[in-house]
Amino acid sequence: MEVVRPEPVIRTVDLTKIYNNGGVPVAALRGVDLEVQPGEFVVIMGPSGSGKSTLAHLLGGLDSATSGEVWLDGRRLDTMSESARAVLRRTKIGFVFQFFNLIANMTVADNVELPSLLAGVSPREARERREELLETLGLTERADAAPSRLSGGEQQRVALARALANRPSVLLADEPTGNLDSRNAQQVLRLLDKVHKSGQTIVMVTHEARLASLADRMIYLFDGQVADDAPIEPPGRRTAGGLGGLADFGG
Ligand SMILES: Nc1ncnc2c1ncn2[C@@H]1O[C@H](COP(=O)(O)OP(=O)(O)OP(=O)(O)O)[C@@H](O)[C@H]1O
Numbered sequence: 001m002e003v004v005r006p007e008p009v010i011r012t013v014d015l016t017k018i019y020n021n022g023g024v025p026v027a028a029l030r031g032v033d034l035e036v037q038p039g040e041f042v043v044i045m046g047p048s049g050s051g052k053s054t055l056a057h058l059l060g061g062l063d064s065a066t067s068g069e070v071w072l073d074g075r076r077l078d079t080m081s082e083s084a085r086a087v088l089r090r091t092k093i094g095f096v097f098q099f100f101n102l103i104a105n106m107t108v109a110d111n112v113e114l115p116s117l118l119a120g121v122s123p124r125e126a127r128e129r130r131e132e133l134l135e136t137l138g139l140t141e142r143a144d145a146a147p148s149r150l151s152g153g154e155q156q157r158v159a160l161a162r163a164l165a166n167r168p169s170v171l172l173a174d175e176p177t178g179n180l181d182s183r184n185a186q187q188v189l190r191l192l193d194k195v196h197k198s199g200q201t202i203v204m205v206t207h208e209a210r211l212a213s214l215a216d217r218m219i220y221l222f223d224g225q226v227a228d229d230a231p232i233e234p235p236g237r238r239t240a241g242g243l244g245g246l247a248d249f250g251g
């Protein structure tokens with residue numbers, strides 16, 4: 001009998017990216033095929049220069065591929081017009097980067113609310129989402145502060161709230177703890193875990209093996225290619241019946 005699988009959130013087919021470094025072509029991605037299923041938490045690892053950030057940018061439609069395909073929620077991203085892609089980025093993709101990229105002259109609350117307003121959500125709904133997110137991420141007390149008055153960990157939590165504001169199909173994070181001390185990094189990871197457990201699909205780039213243990217699956221990039229793609233099975237989960245049955249998996 002044929003097994004019916006859910007539509008992947010992300011799919012790439014033979015994805016390549018060649019940068020032109022002052023006339024010298026640099027192949028950052030060389031034929032990457034991958035699928036990310038709804039609710040999965042995938043970490044992308046690999047040495048510096050292996051193409052992790054390049055892949056994250058292409059998955060999020062922030063840059064164009066040289067060849068190959070990128071699909072998000074069953075729609076092909078790489079052949080869309082830049083304006084159509086911008087709409088999709090605003091509504092279906094949440095980004096968290098190493099440096100928090102918050103708007104300095106807006107309060108924490110406004111930073112978190114802005115993406116919803118830009119996506120055309122009503123001001124009332126945008127405010128409700130903002131309040132809920134600040135609460136979930138433990139930031140309610142800091143709502144009226146300017147980002148510069150927050151600790152690194154708090155700023156990254158604001159960036160996470162902002163990325164989640166439009167209930168994105170996928171949360172893309174590129175070294176989200178790369179700029180934090182270990183205590184703040186732990187805090188951000190705990191929140192990512194919480195968000196994942198509520199059903200959010202996450203793709204996170206990291207070079208720290210320690211962080212990968214939170215994820216369901218690890219993709220290892222080497223020299224622009226997928227060198228390994230394997231589930232992460234912490235001890236104790238091995239016998240628990242994997243995904244808990246396909247019925248749960250479908251949502
Ligand atoms: N904008 C760019 N222009 C030219 N070359 C680039 C550009 N961005 C990345 N590259 C090159 O592409 C390759 C992959 O880079 P990428 O940033 O994806 O690596 P990475 O795995 O994220 O590395 P790191 O762990 O250091 O962040 C590298 O050789 C890099 O020098």
Ligand SMILES: [Mg+2]
Pocket residue numbers: 052053054
């Ligand atoms: Mg990188």
